[in-house]
Amino acid sequence: MRKPQNFQWSTISLGTCYYPEHWDKSLWADDLERMKAAGIRTIRIGEFAWSKVEPREGEFTYEFFDSFLEVACKAGMKVIFGTPTATPPAWLTEKYPEVLNCRMDGVKYRHGMRRHYNYNSPVYQKLSARIVEKFAGHYASHPSVIGWQIDNEINCEVDVFYSESDIVAFREYLKKKYGTLEKLNQELGMVFWNQEYTEWDEVYVPRTTIHDSSNPHLTLEYYRFVSESAISFCRMQSDIIRRYAKPGDFITTNGMFNHLDNHRMMDEALDVYTYDSYPNFAYCLEEDPIHSKGLNDRKWSNHLSRVRSVCPHFGIMEQQSGANGWNTRMEAPAPKPGQVTLWAMQSIAHGADFVSFFRWRTCTIGTEIYWHGILDYDNRDNRKLREIVGLNQTVQRMKDLAGAGYLASFGVLEDYDNLWDADVDVWHSRLEKASKKEIFAASQLNHTPMDYVALSDDTEYEELKKYPVLFYPHGLILTKRRAALLKMYVEKGGCLIVGARTGQKETHGRCVMEPMPGLLSELTGTVVEEFTFVGAVDGTVCMDWKGSKLDTGIFNDILENVDEDVKVLARYASNYYEGKPALTERTVGKGRVLHFGGTFTREAVAAMLQYTGILSPYHDQIELPAECELCVREKDEKKYLFVLNYSANEQTIVLKKEMTDIVSEAKVVGKMGLKGYGVAVLRL
Known part of the structure; x- marks a missing residue:
């Protein structure tokens, strides 16, 4: 069962990221x-400023941030302090090269970028713990400091680690989990292609091979190890900060990234979770905006839904405020x-x-000179700043909405075993990406x-029962505990929808020698024949459901009923399996x-x-064009409908019941125009 989050903002508020080290004190x-x-x-400060406190090893000075915090205190500005471990200083990496991460072929990542370290270097763990203790011990008591961000974007840039320290730590991880090489060889299928180990020193993290293809079961275990390493590094810092933080101050980090169990990190190390939201990535010059058929920046609603799974009442530590881009990549137009x-x-x-914009002013130096802030290089007021002023006026009218829950009509089950297996298995990945994108599109457009x-062996029925319908698109890896939980969910009244390849594997990613859907076959009453x-020569393979031809996607399981009470809802309408069951119900x-x-x-x-009776649940209250997204939050038994127009053109929405526009407090009903890129918040 998930732990409740330890901190929530009392009002909706705005912030920004600020780097006093980049600007003259004047x-x-x-x-x-x-x-x-x-x-x-x-404001958030400090996450890339190790040298401002420890300019040389063991030499500590606090003058710089003392001076800045004095200015912040006079201004009445609240401060979130970042720990600086995402960018170790030059003196550290030069003296201790073992702290550097490596490519798969063993070449070290050198000083000059960021996130060039590894979590498992004993030296880096020691020096990181020391600088975090110095930061927290000196600054946590300051009245302006209200919270702490650990590191910055954990597992961003790289989510794989191949240093010597990681090799040593991975061996210890496997020893603890499997005990003996015999058990490791057996459970991870090392007999294939003569990969069995006879000494622990023969075991490595994935290394450069032909096609960079390593044993998939060991690689899946390696991704679990990466997650464990990152969580341990985060928890180490959190434990230190808690010794110094004032009552009520929070600990967070900003994410989310791959090969990291963000739910466990939240439960074990954080008080609240924050996310970095950059919808303008959808318009980077290397992207094809036509391909996503109008959903472009709405994909960030998909990301935000995942964040909400980790932490229902979250914050945004970095919110898009201008064009994104480095001097080396990610060129994009201005919003x-x-x-x-x-x-x-x-x-x-x-x-x-809480929404904090990245950043206050566009930096004039370094890699991110094209990652634009609210202000541009010239420091003049501009239209982006005017938008922030206008946004704040809206936020002030809705600030008491903080803590309102998000109302979802259905859920999509996800678990880290299958997410990481999809990183190992391209068959799995192709299915996973296709289905998740399309489920989200159907949700948005309808x-x-x-x-x-989140689904894990610790998930309990109470976490599922509020959803009348749950999709589990491609649960290749299943456990008995999760299968039993899903059976309970159905027996108690839920509707579970599973897709192709369900139950193909066990927890190590090994294929099971029983018909799919494996552990769910008893529940579905079906097997996969x-x-x-679906190949290019096959064209689109549809199923015939109540006279409608519906595309069955890029992969087809041909189903067979094994129980008499199974009802065939739809049959394939083409290919060599025409007429075979495509969709069943039990x-x-x-x-x-x-x-x-x-x-x-x-x-x-x-x-x-x-x-299943849940399509467009608010159609009796509001009618919207496909260009608009509908989100609903609820607090004190009042529903708030957010209507977001992602089109440049004005859209017409129809209110079928009288509502209150919370910005103007006017009563509205009937047709309502919503300008291009406009937002309406309506109280029902």
């Missing part, structure tokens, strides 16, 4: 006053007028109660809000389970949502 006071005038009351506000409100609509729901990718207890043989497409998902 700018500090004016910057903070301009922030306050725009409605910004909180259009209205998009900065739209994207901030997108975060709030999905559950963010205005049926969704949640991601045969399976295949009633179990008070609920039902649908077994879909395909990968999910938006049309098929919409049909399933319609069939």
Whole structure:
């Protein structure tokens, strides 16, 4: 069972990221006053400033941030302090090269970028613990400091680690988990291609091979090891900070990134979770905005839904405020007028109660000279700043909405075993990406809000029961505990929808020698007779459901009923398995389970949502065009409908019941125009 989060913001508020080390001291006071005038009351500092406190090994000075905090205190500005471990200083990496991460071929990543260290170097752990203790011991008592960010974007840039320290730590991890080489060889299938180990010194993290293809079961275990290493590094810092933090001050980190169990990190090390939201990535010059068929920046609603799974009432530590880009990559256009506000409100609509913009002013030096802030190099007021002022006026009118829950009509189950297995297994990855994208698209385009729901062996029924429908798209890896939980969910009245390849593997990623859906076969009353990718020569393979032809995606399991009470809802309409079951339904207890043989497409998902009675749940209250997203938050039995227009053109929405526009406090009903990139917040 998940632990409740330890901290929530009491009001919705705005902040920004500020780097006093980048600017002359003469700018500090004016910057903070301009922030306050725009409605910004909180800043994040320090996460890349190790040398400002320890310029040489063992030499500590606090003058720089003491001076800045004095200015912040006079301005009444609240401060979130970052620990500086994401960028070890030059003196450290030069003297202790063992702290550096490596490429798979063993070449070290050198000083000059960021996140060039590894979590498992004993030297780096010792020096990191010391600098965190110095930061916290000196600054935590300051009245302006209200919270701490650990490191910066853990597992960003790189989420794999190949240093000598990681090799040593990985061996110890495997020894602790498996005990003997005989058990490791057996459970991870090392007999394949003569990979069995006879000495622990023969075991390595994945290394350069032909096609960079390593044993998939060992690689899956390695990703679990990477997660353990990152969580341990985060928890070490959190434990230190807790010894010094004032009552009520929070500990967070900003994410989320791969090969990291963010749910465990939240539960074990953090008080609240924060995310870095950059929807403008959708418009980078290397992207194809046409390919996503209008969902572009709405993909960040998908990301925010995952964040909400980790922490229901989260914050945004870095919110898009200008064009993104380094001098080496990620070139992108500037946000259009209205998009900065739209994207901030997108975060709030999905559950963010604190939104901090990256950054206050565009940096004039370094790699991120094109990662634009609220202000540009010239430091003049501009339209982005005016948008922040206008946004703050809206936030002030809705500030008491903090803590409101997000209302989802259905859930999508996710677990780290399958997410990481999809990183190992390209068959799995292709299915996973296709189905998740299409389920999200169906949710968005049909205005049926969704949640991601974490599934683990610790998940309990109470965490699932609020969802009338749960999708488990491609649960290749299943455990008996999770299968039993899903059976309980169905028996007690839930509707479970599973897709192709369900139950193919056990926890090490080994294929089981029983028909799919494996451990769920008793629940579904079906088995998979045969399976295949849909090839280019096959064209689109559809299923016939109530006279409608619905695309079954890129992969098809051909189903076979094994229980008489299984109902065939749809059959394949082409290919060599034409006429075979594609979608079945079985009633179990008070609920039902649908077994879909395909990968999910938006049309098929919409049909399933319609069939289960949850499609477009607010259609009696509001009618929206596809260009708009609907999010619903609830507090004190009042519903707040966020309508976000991602189009440059004005859209017409129709209110079928009288509502209150919380910005104007006016009563509204009937047709309502929503300008391009506009947002409406309506109280129902």
